[in-house]
Structure formats: C-alpha cells, structure tokens
Amino acid sequence: MHEILEILYENAKATPSEIAALLGKSEEEVAREIKEMEDAGIIRKYITLINWEKLDQSVVFAVLELKVALQRKTGYDAVAERIARFSEVESVRLISGGHDLSVTVRGKSMKDIAYFVAEKIAPLDGVQSTCTHFILKSYKEHGAILTEQPKPERLVITP
C-alpha cells in the first residue's frame, strides 16, 4: 500500500508533519500527496472508530443479506446504489456465496431496524429476499481489538 495511506489507515489524525517525520519527507510534500489523493477520491473520508459498548445510548447494528434479481443492463448496481442512498445504511457490498448483497444498517433499536428493512429494503424492486442478522457484540473492528486486555509487561531496562 502507499506508505502515507498505510499510516493514515491506522491513524486518521496523523498530521502531515508527523507523517513527514516518519517517512523522512518534507511536510509540504506529504501535504501535497494527501491533497492529491483526496482530490482523486482515493481518500474518501476520515473516520473515528467508536467502541459503542462503552456508551450508554443504545446503537444497534445489523448485517442484512439480500438476494437480488440481476437486471439486464445494470446488473446489481442499480439496486445496490438505491439501497446505499438510505442514511440508515452504513455499507453496501456485493458478495460471493449464497447471497448477493451484504448491507450494514445502523439504528436506535432492533425494532427500528426491523421496520426499516420491512418498509424500505424488502419492498424494493429486484430485492427477492432479506435475512437480518443483528450484531450482538463486536470483538474487533478496523484492526482494533475492542475487548479489554491487560498489556503484557516488559522490564524497564534490559541489555
């Protein structure tokens, strides 16, 4: 992967000057490369990974598996893009295997999501079936383990 992207992938907050120090480049050079990648749509968004378990307010996520009828001209794209426009939908992916689309949905409650699927997704033209899996607990997201683990200790000084 591009070495600047690799750093930003792990830490969206890394500043051009920090990245420059890591790579032995100039700050201006790094800032320019980042700008180019933003303009080219390679860098799409800077996000924060939240451990929802630690928050009181309830947030529910579900993974939907959809069977979709292939359209003659647009394949899966038309229905996938239609689904992607809903603000409740966090991700839409075409997948191999027994289903066609995998959709992540965020809502305030299970009921919330169930209604959303029943009212907005299932009735769509081309959607043949839906299967909703509620996420009960998240162990690892975006490469970060979310369950508490004690840090292994090292001796403070060793030869």
Added chain:
Amino acid sequence: MKQQTKKQRLKNVLPWNAKDHINQSVRDMPPSGIRKFFDLVSEMKGAISLGVGEPDFVTPWHVREACIYSLELGNTHYTSNKGMLELREAICQEVSRDMGIDFDCNEEILITTGVSEAVDLAFRATLNPGEEAVVPEPCYVAYTPDIILAGGVPKTVPTRLENEFRVQAEDVARRVTEKTRSLLLSYPNNPTGAIMTRSDLEDLADVVVENDLIVISDEVYAELTYSKSHISFAQLEGMKERTLILNGLSKSHAMTGWRIGYAMGDPALVGAMTKIHQYTMLCAPTMAQVAALEAMQSGKDEMLHMRHEYDLRRRLFVSGLNRIGLDCFEPKGAFYAFPSVQRFGLSSEEFAERLLYEQKVAVVPGNVFGESGEGFLRCSYATSREELIEALDRMEIFIKSL
C-alpha cells in the same frame, strides 16, 4: 575418645561464610552497569523508558497459537540435543536462500537456548585457559564475562564515531597476539546501531586469515537493517569455514522470552559446542522450538511488518534527536540510536541520571557497553511512536535547561 577428637577438630574450623565458596572469576566479576539503572528506573513512576533491548511487539499470534496447539497435543518431551530436525532444516533453507551459504542441517547447526547460550558455548568450545578473544566495543554486555567464564582473556577494541562504529581492521590487528584465538563481531550492533560494509569485512578477513582466527559473529539483529541488507563475515569468499554464525528469533520475530537461538558453522566447531550443550542444556525448550518453527515457516510477513514499523520510528526518532540538539549519526540496523552528549560537558552516566530524575526519560549510558561508549547514550526506539514523541519533547526541555 572419638567424640573429643571431633570436638578438637571442629574447634579450629573457620566459621561458615558462603562467600568463601564462590568461584574466583565469578566473585571478581563486576555487576552489569545496566543493573544500577534498572533499579533507578524501576522506582520511578511515569518514566518513559528508551532503555529496553527487546521488541515492544508481542510474538505474532499465529506463532503463539501454534505453540498452544502443540502443547494440547502433548508435545512436552525432549528433542534431539541438536534441536528438532524440521527447525534445523527450516533455518538452513532460509540461510541458504537469503545469504547464499549452504549449511548441512545435521552437522553444521545447533539450536540453543537463546543466542546467549550460543555465545557462551562458542567461547567455551574454542578457548583454552589464558587464550584471548578480541571484542570490539561498545557492545552487548555479555561477551567479556562469557570469555572470562570460559577461562579466556578478553581483548577489547574501541570503535569510533568517525567510522560510524564499524570496527577497523588495523585496530583489531593491533590487539592480536600469538595467544589470540577468535574475533567477535556483533553487527548490526547493540548499542550503536552500526552495520558493517563488505569492504570493512574484507579488510578484517586479511587479519583473520593471517592470524588463523575464528570469527564468532553474533547476528541476532541481521534481519533488522534499513536501506541496506546485512552482510555476514561468512559470506566472504573462503570465510564460511572460519565463521561461527550465531543468530536467533528474538529480535526479528519478537520472540525474546522464548529463548531460541542457533549456531552455524564448521562441523568440528558446532560439534564441540553440541558436546557442551548436551551436558549443560540437553536441548532448547521443546515448546519454544515448535513456535520457532512456525515463525520460520510462515512468519515472514509479520517480520517485515515489524521491521517497517521500526524503520518509521527510526526516521522519526533520529531526526528528532538531531533537531533537539542531540547529535546522532544514522543507525542502519538493530533498533538503537546512539547520540553523543559530549558537547554538554557531562558524562554519559551524569546525563542519563539527570535526564531520568529531571524529565523522567530512561536511556542507558553508553559506557555500560564499554569505555568507547563513554560520551554517548543508547536509546531504543522499540517503543511506540507516541512515547518516542513524548520522550523527545521531554529531552528537549532537559537540554534547554543545561
């Protein structure tokens, strides 16, 4: 009558003192200079330690998992003295592929309990009482004590900043006598981060051949070089036979606690080391050998990932040191920076102690690694980027206060 004699006999006996029963070499051995610093730092809360000589990464999970599975299967018995055949094969294959040197996995390799054991065995197997081994300094703290414990005499050779701490052939030649048996090389170097060039090694080869020496080459940081590959003395033409390569998985694969190392070289040398090893160690821990095999077979990607991370930190840290006024040459291997403190008019130890007390950053004074390390500090960058940045900030405040 008998009882009386016993009483009389005991009357003249000296009171028990365990200290009178310690071997003289051991008794006379000074404690490691690193110990004092360890005690100071241990008592200090909130200190950032750049004094750690091991990776901050935990051993990759697939390696730990392979070991756990092997334990579940009940593989808890001894292995052959030389170590598991599969592990010896895997190491010989990698060395053949990476360095272009072929070693016979039955006769020319011994798996040891860490490289530390291999160093000890190498000196014990090759030195007669009173014979000498040449050791370039600054260096890892175990070589000279190991030579003394083997009955030998260490002859240290200083290395200098002007050569970026690469040992020079003429300095070695000056220390060689008719009693000299071996030359120790430890590159990439702890504590300086120096690596050797081919031409440095070729110059040394002349001295080695002329004086009929063995080269004992501790290459435990061989995988950790940046921008330039490590080159071993054994890779020089005709030098394989004269070299004992000592290496292990501690630094490259973040496996310090497992204690797996190995020695490779001439069957006579490795055979002699194996003889001592079979009586003193029997074999390296079986479960650790299983883990090492997994690391050798499928640990390359993780190893490269860790090396890349060290390289990022190296740039960040070394440029940071130079920026705040701690002059530092570019270390090309291991995970240490070795900045000079000479312009502050403080000894390494004074600087390190005051830095610890005043700004709570722990580094190791260079003199701990030999006289020629005086005037320098060993800073390990095997710690997180955040800590390195914080440490640099604190060091800058300290320097400004001087």
